[in-house]
Amino acid sequence: MHNVLVTGGAGFIGSNFIRYLQTAESDVDIVNLDVLTYAGSLENLKDLPNPDKYKFVQGDIGDDDLVENILREGNIDTIVHFAAETHVDRSILGPAKFVETNVMGTFVLLEAARNYWIDEGGQNISEVRFHHISTDEVFGSLEPDDPPFSEVTPYAPNSPYAASKAASDHLVRSYGHTYGLPFSITNCSNNYGPYQFPEKLIPLMISNALNGIPLPVYGDGKQIRDWLFVEDHCRAIREVINQGESGETYIVGGNTQPTNITIVTTLCEILDECLPNSSFVPHESLIKYVTDRPGHDRRYAMDITKIINDLSWTPKRSLSEGLMKTVEWYLDHQDWVAAIGKQGDYQDWLDKNYEARGETQ
Ligand code: NAD
């Protein structure tokens, strides 16, 4: 990793990754290509450890000329591909954008990498890597007694988001198999931590609770997700790029699988502890069960044996520690939440997604 193109680096995980990479490696030059959708913000990239080795380009991964120019001009040897539409609920109400960005955008990036690295021989092929960030959602939903997802679990995506990510994973793999493009893929579980856009479960619940707004729990709240603190994910990505074999896929997860309602009640307890004088104590009284997400996956779980055995990576942050750190971060960054909440169509989105969801219990 010398000259790295990060796509989607103004989003949640991408911005955490850029900050982490600059802390871990002093010698890497980073170009961040991000179109700045509602989910991306330069507010996430203030105070980078090494601003001289970082450049931002506002643009679309689907713009082939732009992407090829960035690769050539930056002598890019490593692409770390985060850019995507990422919210399942948005994919249900508007799937077209997910196909455009996640499938076509990934295709354009792959074509640019193939042209520059393979056809033009722009870099030494044994030293390049296309690293694709993917999700556990490509595997679909587990029954209560099913074994956890592993690298050999068949794909069975259930939402338009998951299907678009699955399609992009297949494209990446096919470029490795057909053209010899050096690649790796990480399929990671739900991330949480600083700089997560407030529409996702954990930051939404924190923001609503702080403002005395109901906490909308879908269905019975007993859906199960695996949760990973974002910095642990960033460390896994770096390990896979630096030490992982080209052509390999790695499952990445936190090895912790609470129900959604456990997550929400834990956040409420942390807030009660941090803000004992709030008029919303006990914050749990704000919980409202609402109409479920259509096609809602019931259970995800991760078998992280391969990344532990091959790369000695393990999650460092426990869920209780990570949730405490996350709540503290959001309490300390209310200006960030206020600024980010004004971006794009966020307020309209809240109306669109939640107004039609009646209370169910
Ligand atoms: P995010 O929604 O916070 O950020 C996505 C970023 O991509 C934004 O900055 C946005 O502006 C940018 N972007 C969108 N379309 C673009 C385009 N056409 N061109 C350039 N930039 C574009 O997402 P995130 O949560 O940080 O997720 C990053 C990646 O990790 C995604 O690929 C997602 O599928 C994957 N992932 C996320 C999670 C999670 O829990 N958040 C878990 C596993 C995998």
Ligand code: TYD
């Ligand atoms: P989310 O953060 O959207 O991630 P994903 O759907 O990619 O796993 O949601 C996490 C879980 O929380 C998921 O089971 C849906 C549930 N959820 C709610 O119950 N209420 C909400 O308002 C949101 C946004 C999510």
